[in-house]
Amino acid sequence: SQKIEQNSEALNIQEGKTATLTCNYTNYSPAYLQWYRQDPGRGPVFLLLIRENEKEKRKERLKVTFDTTLKQSLFHITASQPADSATYLCALGNNRLAFGKGNQVVVIP
């Protein structure tokens, strides 16, 4: 069966450090992988999209890698700030997005 796995445990990280989240998937061959941020009680907000032929994508303090051989994406937040505290969702697909459960990040001042 198709699965998208994100770490269920919250990531607690000191301000200024780099947070790294993992998204693993099975039985998918996605052409695109997206990362979204979600705050409590709000809808997800798009952060980055990476294509299958791209190894890495950056946007400001965010970096995403996509390894289609390992079937894995890594999401990095460098120089993390308390305002980065949120749940981060990995999503596969184009129109019909399949989401992971999300990974909560808590940045400690």
Place this chain on the structure above:
Amino acid sequence: DTGVSQDPRHKITKRGQNVTFRCDPISEHNRLYWYRQTLGQGPEFLTYFQNEAQLEKSRLLSDRFSAERPKGSFSTLEIQRTEQGDSAMYLCASSLGGLGLAGNEQFFGPGTRLTVL
């Protein structure tokens, strides 16, 4: 505010009642999506439209659920004979899609939280 809007933001209903939610997408977006999210889970795809055509519907969507986008602008999602298991956040999203615009980001609304008693 030119983002995606949803109405109502909260709905409490009794089991067996019908409910209808509305979504107004970003005006120039031709694609509109509905998702459902329960606590601790990621959003789950329900259906999507390109303009007024409903192009895909999840197999998980029972016959009690119906969605429309009659003029290719706003959309409604109706749930008939609600059950307690329908309690969730219903999210609407929109995007600009078409030839050469594959892999597009989706803009989500704030959601409608449904509680079925």
